[in-house]
Amino acid sequence: MPAETGVLGSFGEPGAAARAVRALKAGGFADVRAAMPAPFPEVVAALGKPRSAVDFVTFPGALLGLLCGIGLTVGTSLAWPLVTGGKPIVSIPPFAIVIFEVTVLIGSLANLGALALGTWHGGRARFFPAQAQFNADRIGVFATGPDPLLAERILRESGAEEVSRVG
């Protein structure tokens, strides 16, 4: 992950961080990033990032689970067609229980995989100046762009407690 140059502001209050994000965007800074100890709704809304694409892994994962469940129950029963309790070889009601469980299991594991991939990408592939305080009690707002002086001014005017140049 290559380090990028930009301006970092540290905020103690989510409302101020959200104001800074909006002001930076209005000031022409297209790439504004943030790091925070919790997903504060006002900051998330100000950043205006698109919805995560984990859906595109989770739903197919659940569908794969459904197919695996059907394959496991129906396929193995047909492979050794032994009648028990006078019930049909392919008994839909009892099989539905197992199919449901396998759907949830594989869907959840796919969701976990998508989350791991997404957070790895979000944490590693996109640069953000690492500071422990952004996991603790401060919100970091990082802006890259051609005019660092303007970014500094916007961050200070929005209520940043600390502003520093990065890179």
Add this chain to the structure above:
Amino acid sequence: MSLSFERLEATVRAAHGRPGRGYFLLLFLAAALAAFGGWAYSLVVREGLYLTGLQRPGGWGNLITDFVFWVGIAHSGTLISAILFLFRAKFRTAVYRVAEMMTVFAVMTAGLYPIFHLGRPWFAYWLFPIPNDRGLWVNFRSPLIWDVFAISTYFTVSTVFLLVGVAPDAAALRDKATGWRKKLYTLLAFGWRGTDEQWRHYTRAYLFFAAFATPLVVSVHSVVSWDFAVSILPGWHSTLFPPYFVAGAILSGVAMVIVILVPLRKWLHLEEIITPTHLDMLSRLVVLTSLIVTYSYVTEIATALGEPANDPERSTFIYRMTGDYAPLFWLMVACNCVGPALLLAGRVRRSIAAIFTISLFVNVGMWLERFNIVVTSLAHDRLPFNWRTYTPSWVEWAMTFGAFGWFFFWFLIGIKLLPPVSIAEMKEELAHEAHSSGEVAHAG
């Protein structure tokens, strides 16, 4: 605002401080109890199931009662963390981590019992559909196999849900930890840095975990109830069982959360985070589920008593209320119906001692409920010449109490390693409260 981010983290870090003698004593007692239960089980493995009190027609007794009890206890964690998350119930934030830990350790306990009950436990892996030379597969029409899938899925999803929730908190603790704790939190944080990109995926995926876990909560105890309901035994063969079991599971699970939280908040000095209001809200859940359970008791008894005089169902329920196990039945009613009804009074809900005591008795009552269902129905089946009273042997009691030792052993270790409250969600809530009251979120 009464609590700052800094103080919140400091409280959680303090909870992970060096444990005192009392902690090690409790840990030793739990380990000793688990070891005693394990030794009792080793006798069963070596000598056979004849060491238990199980005899025809009572093929199920304490061990299956324990299994259903622990699956029930496991329900509260996912209910509080997933279902209440979807309903946006804010009170869950302070209490759900403990409930989630409880869930994982309770499933670990419950999962042992079907294996204990196998005549040849070393063949337990036969329960899984593993390809083999003879081309044999498991019987998917068997409730035992439904249990295998339900419990293993529930354990996997609950563990994933717990660890995913821990990741941002572990990152917060990692940055100020030292030594082996730093290594542990670095591992549990999974590279978490709190960037908006990470939160974007995290919040979406967490929603899906909750969406998957919610029907799972309902399904697991429904599946357990079908272990009984798909049979033709009077007292078991009932369409009422799934909702009745799910409500009972939530009742026992939430009661166990209260029983654990009350001493825990004092011991770990979490009073500022887990407040009487949280306990009040949990006790309302106890009342709600107790009313559903009471309605189920009345329904099944009234339905049975409405049958003709020679009906086996009617006979079983009369036996349950007046026969050999009648004292246990009425004690169950007192614990599960009368006790929680007291919580309808606001004054009782404001007393932590009262909430704790009632919840403790609910747990006793819910164990008795499972005992009544399992044992009285088998002891009084359709064939009068077959009737026989079951009495658990000391070996079964040792395994029953050993399970409590096993559960609390893992819980005591878990509570010292994982954050007992969700730091990230608490911060979000504190910031929201601060914004509403015009304060600054991180003000100390």
